[in-house]
Amino acid sequence: MGQFDVKGSAEYFINYMNGMVKGVENMVNLKNEDILTGELEKTEVLAIGKMRLYHYTPLVKKSALKKTPMLITYALVNKQYMMDLQPDRSVIKAFLEKGIDTYIIDWGYPAKEDMYMTLEDHIEWYMDECVDYIREETGKDKITLLGVCQGGTFSAIYTALHQDKIKNLIEMVAPIDFSTDEGLLFRWSRHFSVDKMVEAYGNVPADLMNLTFMCLKPFELFIDKYVGLGASMSDPAYLENFMRTEKWIFDSPDQEGATLREFVNEFYDDNKLIKGEFVLAGKEVKLENISCPLLVVCAKYDHLVPPAATKPLLEAVSSEDKEFHMFDVGHVGMYISPNSKSEIAPIIGDWIVKRS
Amino acid sequence: MDFFGKEMYEKGMEFQKKMMEQYMDGVRNYNKMFTEAVEKAEGAELSDAFDVEKMQQNTMDMMKSAADMSSSVMEFYMDAYKDASEAWKSAIATPAYFKQPEFAPLLDRMNFSADAFRKLFDFWNEFISSSMQFTGDPAEASKKMMEFSNKMVQDMTAGFFKPFGAEFPDSMADSLQSLGKTVLSFYNDFMKPWTSRQEAFVDNYIKAAGGDKEGMTNFIDMTQAAYEESFGKMLRMNNVGMTREHAAVAMQFADACVRMFLSSVEITAKMQTVMKEAGQETFDKVREMMEDEDKSVTFKDFYDLWIRVNSAAINKLYNTDEYSVFLNEFSGNAYDFKIKYDEFMERMLSGLPIPTNSEMKAVYKTVYDLRKDVRKLKKEIKDLRKELDELKGAK
Numbered sequence: 001m002g003q004f005d006v007k008g009s010a011e012y013f014i015n016y017m018n019g020m021v022k023g024v025e026n027m028v029n030l031k032n033e034d035i036l037t038g039e040l041e042k043t044e045v046l047a048i049g050k051m052r053l054y055h056y057t058p059l060v061k062k063s064a065l066k067k068t069p070m071l072i073t074y075a076l077v078n079k080q081y082m083m084d085l086q087p088d089r090s091v092i093k094a095f096l097e098k099g100i101d102t103y104i105i106d107w108g109y110p111a112k113e114d115m116y117m118t119l120e121d122h123i124e125w126y127m128d129e130c131v132d133y134i135r136e137e138t139g140k141d142k143i144t145l146l147g148v149c150q151g152g153t154f155s156a157i158y159t160a161l162h163q164d165k166i167k168n169l170i171e172m173v174a175p176i177d178f179s180t181d182e183g184l185l186f187r188w189s190r191h192f193s194v195d196k197m198v199e200a201y202g203n204v205p206a207d208l209m210n211l212t213f214m215c216l217k218p219f220e221l222f223i224d225k226y227v228g229l230g231a232s233m234s235d236p237a238y239l240e241n242f243m244r245t246e247k248w249i250f251d252s253p254d255q256e257g258a259t260l261r262e263f264v265n266e267f268y269d270d271n272k273l274i275k276g277e278f279v280l281a282g283k284e285v286k287l288e289n290i291s292c293p294l295l296v297v298c299a300k301y302d303h304l305v306p307p308a309a310t311k312p313l314l315e316a317v318s319s320e321d322k323e324f325h326m327f328d329v330g331h332v333g334m335y336i337s338p339n340s341k342s343e344i345a346p347i348i349g350d351w352i353v354k355r356s
Numbered sequence: 357m358d359f360f361g362k363e364m365y366e367k368g369m370e371f372q373k374k375m376m377e378q379y380m381d382g383v384r385n386y387n388k389m390f391t392e393a394v395e396k397a398e399g400a401e402l403s404d405a406f407d408v409e410k411m412q413q414n415t416m417d418m419m420k421s422a423a424d425m426s427s428s429v430m431e432f433y434m435d436a437y438k439d440a441s442e443a444w445k446s447a448i449a450t451p452a453y454f455k456q457p458e459f460a461p462l463l464d465r466m467n468f469s470a471d472a473f474r475k476l477f478d479f480w481n482e483f484i485s486s487s488m489q490f491t492g493d494p495a496e497a498s499k500k501m502m503e504f505s506n507k508m509v510q511d512m513t514a515g516f517f518k519p520f521g522a523e524f525p526d527s528m529a530d531s532l533q534s535l536g537k538t539v540l541s542f543y544n545d546f547m548k549p550w551t552s553r554q555e556a557f558v559d560n561y562i563k564a565a566g567g568d569k570e571g572m573t574n575f576i577d578m579t580q581a582a583y584e585e586s587f588g589k590m591l592r593m594n595n596v597g598m599t600r601e602h603a604a605v606a607m608q609f610a611d612a613c614v615r616m617f618l619s620s621v622e623i624t625a626k627m628q629t630v631m632k633e634a635g636q637e638t639f640d641k642v643r644e645m646m647e648d649e650d651k652s653v654t655f656k657d658f659y660d661l662w663i664r665v666n667s668a669a670i671n672k673l674y675n676t677d678e679y680s681v682f683l684n685e686f687s688g689n690a691y692d693f694k695i696k697y698d699e700f701m702e703r704m705l706s707g708l709p710i711p712t713n714s715e716m717k718a719v720y721k722t723v724y725d726l727r728k729d730v731r732k733l734k735k736e737i738k739d740l741r742k743e744l745d746e747l748k749g750a751k
Contacts (some may be wrong), residue, residue, distance in 0.1 A: 003651070003652040003653070004646070004652075004653050005652040005653060005654045008652065008654040008656075009654045009655035009656070012654055012655060012656050013655065049727070112716070112720060113720045113723055113724070114724075115717070115720060116720065116721055116724040117724070121728075125731060184674055184675070187674075187675065187680055188674075188680050188683055188684075190680065191680045191681050191683070191684035192683075192684050192687065193684060193687075193688055193691075196687075196688055196691040196692070196695075197687070197691050199691070199695055200691035200692075200694040200695045200698075201691075201694070202717065216674075217667065218667075218670060219663050219666045219667040219670065220663070220667060223663065224663050227659070
């Protein structure tokens, strides 16, 4: 018969409790204003409605700046500063250090008056205005477009419609083929009535979205995550990083009803993008129209956008220069894990630099 | 609407609270058992540390909790059934209910109006003819006019304002009896979805109380089906009269409340079934670990195992098509509740001098359309400017 390690258990408890006590002290002393996020210097250069376009101050001399500017398009869920969450893990910092002239879209926090905003408004209006602004401002005909998650879907659509304005396309954990059964969101959406949800709420509240994401892994995200915090919060640096991520996770905008309705119905339900059946602003969106260099990046343990949802883009485009990378991280880990800046960002950065 | 209104909601909340307390009791019992086992294990054989009898007792307690939960479910629905019966009984027992068929007071009013009209015409004729032979005595004419008016007022008080259906003609007695039979037959039909399933209800209730997963699922499914076929129909039926729209909104809101509540019960039962099985699996795995002589198990090992087993169990449930379908039903009911609640509240607050959500939505739509127009016009101006600059350049 095995042993029940009473001594070991007791030691674990005592250590845990000691750590907690110290951790609570750390937490009390950690002011909200000390939890800094998105610290890199940037300037607002364009504003339409609640959308803002920011330009990051280059970290290299003007002469060392790469010729092709880059626009990052983030998802409507959560905020774009995730790519610059921690100074030591900032993906954007890694790009700037490589001399990539970087712009980013902040979609803002939609209010009720934005409930009728559609996919067309985001892609053919806001994104297009941003791309044109950068082209005019930098005097370049084409730019590099980097799409993250849902922003990657937008970027693929935009490039398919405006290939003449895009020099390189990077797709990070972006859902393109929604037929996969690997992620729960994909599986559940097949029976899900988004119409009723939008009818009920207008704009879908961020808390409801967060609750849905947390319910995908209830034991990990409601219990284990915070038990883990208790075990490590005695370390001020750990606590600060944890709080930073926590702040970002729950800093979520509401979802514009009409856009969410279209996104779920057109993509999750009917999978029109990969089938070549999606029509935006009266124009057919054909992924085969994408002919520029393409980099597709996936996270191996992504439970929100599994690689199977992203990878098919490689086959759908007509680009000859295309590359694929898969990293041993989860969806968010792509941007905030220890190897974000040291491994992931340099690979993407080098790919861009070579083509800029 | 008290029956499916506040009272129903309070019962629902009470029931949820009771379930949560029982679940927490179960968890506490297991925790206590485990802690005691740890304390006893020091310097003793593990077999001594784990009190098998106590474990069995705890399992029995958990099962009892499940039985209590099931009995709460049954109690809840029996209360609902009782309330519904009372509501029907009181409706039937009030004579005024049968004394107000729409046509009876209407006929009365029509007769009275015709009578008054005829009397007024007679008076007019008399007045005109007497005026033609007017002898020059205005006091006499005025007196006649007053007499006629007083008579009309008396008739109106006695006829027009008399209580509705104070008496029925004898000929109506048979119709009333027939109506009573129809109502009784309707009532029996109405409750049929419940009464016809009586045996299955009891059978599945007993199974559910014994911890049978299928029994619990069947019991909940049957409850939902019976509700949909009886009270659900009633709450979604068409209304009549001037307040029909208001009544319809209130009844649909009540229906949405019940459907959301039933869905909540179902999702809770599904989760608890999975958790119960996961609890058993965790326990079996701990026992397996203990069978390895060289193994030394800490609380951290147990915690990690607990998280792992429960996560896997939830994930397994999540990945079934059956759960996807159910989740859609559940969320659909929750959204329906929100929609109906908003409609109901808008009506309740419509008298206040504030804009409603629907009115604001119309404003938002207008603003959105205007923004798009502005954008289009701006673009046109930009293109025209460009063209102009090009023309200037060409010169």
